[in-house]
Amino acid sequence: MALHGSLSGSTIREQFIHFFTQQHAHLYKPSANLIPSNPTVLLTPAGMLPFVPVFLGIEPPPNPPRVVSHQKCARVSGKASDLNHVGRTPRHHTFFEMLGNFSFGDYFKKEVIGYAWTFITEVLAIPVDRLWVTVYHDDTETMTLWQQVAGVPVNRIIKRGKKDNFWGPPGPTGPCGPCSEIFYDRGGLPERSPEQDADLLDTDRFVEIWNLVFMELFQDDQGKTSPLDNKNVDTGMGLERIAMVVQGKDNTFETDLFYPIIDQLARTAKVTYKQNPQTDIALKILADHLRCAVFAIADGIVPSNDGRGYIIRMIIRRAVRYGKKYLKFNEPFLYQFVSTVRDMYQDPYGELKEKYAAIVETLKLEEQRFFETLERGSKLLDELIANAAEKKWITGEDAFKLYDTFGFPLELTEDIAAEEGFQVDTAGFEKAMAAQREKSRSARGKGKAIVQDQLYSKLFEQFGATQFTGYDGLYGKGTILALIVDDETVQSVSGVNQPFQAILDATPFYGESGGQVGDIGSFSVGSGHLGQTVVVNNTTKVGDLIIHHCLYDQGDGLTVGDAVEAQVEPIARHQAAIHHTSTHLLQAALKKHLSESISQAGSHVSADGARFDFTFNRGLTRDEVNRVEHQINRWIQQGYPRTVELLDFEAAKTSGALLMAGENYGEKVRVVTYGDATKELCGGTHVDSLGEIALVKLTSESAVASGIRRIELVSGDLAYRHFKQLEAQCRSVAEQLGVSVPETVTRVEKLQADIKTQEKTIKKLEERFVLLDVNQLKAALEANTAASKQPVLIQQVTGYDANGLKLLAQKLAEAVASHVVVLASDFGGKALFVASVSPDYIQQGIKAGDLVKAMAAICGGGGGGKPTMAQAGGKEPSKLPEALKLINEQIVHQLAR
Ligand code: SER
Secondary structure (H helix, E strand, C coil), rough: CCCCCCCCHHHHHHHHHHHHHHHCCEECCCCCCCCCCCCCCCCCCCCCCCHHHHHHCCCCCCCCCCCEEEEEEEECCHHHHHHHHHHCCCCCCCCCEEEEEECCCCCCCCHHHHHHHHHHHHHHCHHHHCCCCCCCCCCHHCCCHHHHHHHCCCCCHHEHHHHEECCCCCCCCEEEEEEEEEEEECCCCCCCCCCHHHHHCCCEEEEEEEEEEEEEEEEECCCCEEEEEEEEEEEEEEHHHHHHCCCCCHEEEEHHCCCCHHHHHHHHHCCEEEEEEEEHHHHHHHHHHHHHHHHHHHHCCCCCCCHHHHHHHHHHHHHEEEHHHHHCCCCCCHHHHHHHHHHHHHCCCCCCHHHHHHHHHHHHHHHHHHHHHHHHHHHHHHHHHCCCCCCCEECCHHHHHHHHCCCHHHHHHHHHHHHCCEEEEEHHHHHHHHHHHHHHCCCCCCCHHHHHHHHHHHHHHHHHCEECCCCCCCEEEEEEEEEEEEEECCCCEEECCCEEEECCCEECCEEECCEEECCEEEEEEECCCCCCEEEEEEEEEEECEEEEEEEEECCCCEECCCEEEEECCHHHHHHHHHHHHHHHHHHHHHHHCCCCCCCCEEEEEEEEEEEEEEEECCCCHHHHHHHHHHHHHHHHHHCCCEECCCCCEEHHHCCCCCCCCCCCCCCCCEEECCCCCEEEECCCCCCEEEECCCCEEEEEEEEEEEEEEEEEEEEHHHHHHHHHHHHHHHHHHHHHCCHHHHCCCCCCCHHHHHHHHHHHHHHHHHHHHHHHHHHHHHHHHHHHHHHHHCCCCEEEEEEHHHHHHHHHHHHHHHHHHCEEEEEEECCCCEEEEEEEHHHHHCCCCCCHHHHHEEEEEECCCEEEEECCEEEEEEHHHHHHHHHHHHHHHHHHHHHCC
């Protein structure tokens, strides 16, 4: 039954926004990036995430304090992962859009119930008799409000416990509260009702369409809750699910938010949707994973082996495996469908259009990479499955081998194993992974990282963002808000060389972020403590919290609440700024001279140089590197001054400013521009005018991973020194050649020609020596023939390498038509032999190949060859006499038969 067949997914989205902005005075907020600024989760899992600081009272609410949004969400990892349900239920996805309205201490239960009910029953015209609601079991207020405000009969209101009707926090800590959900009954199945059996709501007969959360609590890392200052509202309605209900479809994949992708995939794979349950599941998984990957890449996530990059890699590889196995795609294919997703979603998600080329390129490369090992990995997995038919168990080491050697994410191995009724030892996998990490010492202890993250989120919740004052000056005053020693907050620190971390309310120190290293410098503590100093070794940033990593130097101690004078070390900062601005110029030059589709994949900027990673599927030619370098230096010579604007994110995007991949943007963004050379969204520190950079030298260009290139550069004085070093090397070469620097090239060319001539001469001489030896050996052969009536010569010669030995045998064979010749040489620590047998003796059963093989066996080696001529070698030259004796006996014996 289509309730409102004419309402497309986009129309529902538009009507939702319209309803809340026009009829209920909400502020519209476009979707935030899938990469959250909140450090407790990897990907944005819910519409409320961007508003966590507001719920917690750290950031002021907007004006008016009520917002409506449609948020890009992903639930692929962690406690809320829906991965295994995708394609198998009518309503789960890895990526989805959440429509939501929020109140920050403004309206509460009564209003939100009224808004929600009006929207679904009047705007979307969903029949009331199909709707059920749930409430938190002791929330009688909400129970009453549903009856009074919406007229829902009491027998349609189901009480449920904490598992179902309490939402949040979104990560380990954060805002949460009891909730109330609206369900739609798709009808059909059992005659029972949720009144008799509340669990029925979790079956496919019902769809949960809207969750209204009364955000009034905060949960800490111990699981304890405390009231928030405000009573807030957070609601979430999955767009795909509501579209399924409104459009009367059996599952979300048949709505217009998915079906065009399914249709095109099916046509390309030459299968028909709804004919085979297995291909249907594959089509749904592919459509889902493709959509997720496209949005994630557009938001700056690059497939990798860590964090959110790993999640996206896993999603893509899982899709590739399903595509190959069930739809018979045998080469990269997903990338061809990016345009379908773009066309469906570019309004309102303009990033899909802007990043289109980069998305296609990233996806294609990731697919190519995986297709290269998929076959071999699948074969190994098939073998493992065949060999463990009884135990039905894949060991952790094997799962790790599949991951490490063949790029099979663990989830993929689990999928394939499950298809065969097998289980995977995931604990063993983690162990093998941990052992490897330990070996490469690449990772910080995971436990430590978690403890630190929790500590920082707590401090952030307590104090909010640190105010950064270091764009305009390197000196500033601040107050100590927190001191940390060994991951614990302390009231004071003292003692020479005591390491600790400090958080101030305001600081000129730049915390490592956006690829730029953190500042170093010092603190001195205000009046009365003259001479008391602290060395700041590094500064980092977690979310918006700036953390100074310090070493206590001298004085009476430092206490929370102390006023501090903070001084950044100016030379290191200026050098970092020079290199940071250089990477902006580099990115602009790469886009101008190579391809607009290049996008940043990472960077590292310090006082010692910069490296810049970007998506590009091949190495650069020398000429391309030169052009890019020349362009950068031309811009520097033009000396453009820096302009910085604080713009609304949308305005910044429209102005054409480059977005940094992986960076998360708030509402106001900083746009750094140098004339018409570069315009980029960036929170880093930069030179006042390009002239300060003076010079940039690109020092290397290399591959980091498939599809990702890296350029390293040095600027300013370091670039000058780089050239001076090259000059010194040139001079030293010239001196050794005894010419001036400009003459070195001609001189080297001449030397190379001389070497070639000399090599030729040496070769000729060698041949002459061989001829002399051939004459002697020929005489010995003839003497043997005269004595034994057989033209057999078995002899060790000296000074011959393998090539010389072969030449010697050939010449001898040419000189004596009928022969059996075996020559050996002890050369370079090895036993070498060659045999030549003329056709008349081959007929008598003597074969050169057999002869050398037998000798090699004695001398610890191998080799063989044709019956006429064969060569071999061994590691034990001391055994040569024994081998020659044996071969002699063998030949004599054979010829006597
Ligand atoms: N945070 C709630 C959810 O994700 C409502 O938006 O379901």
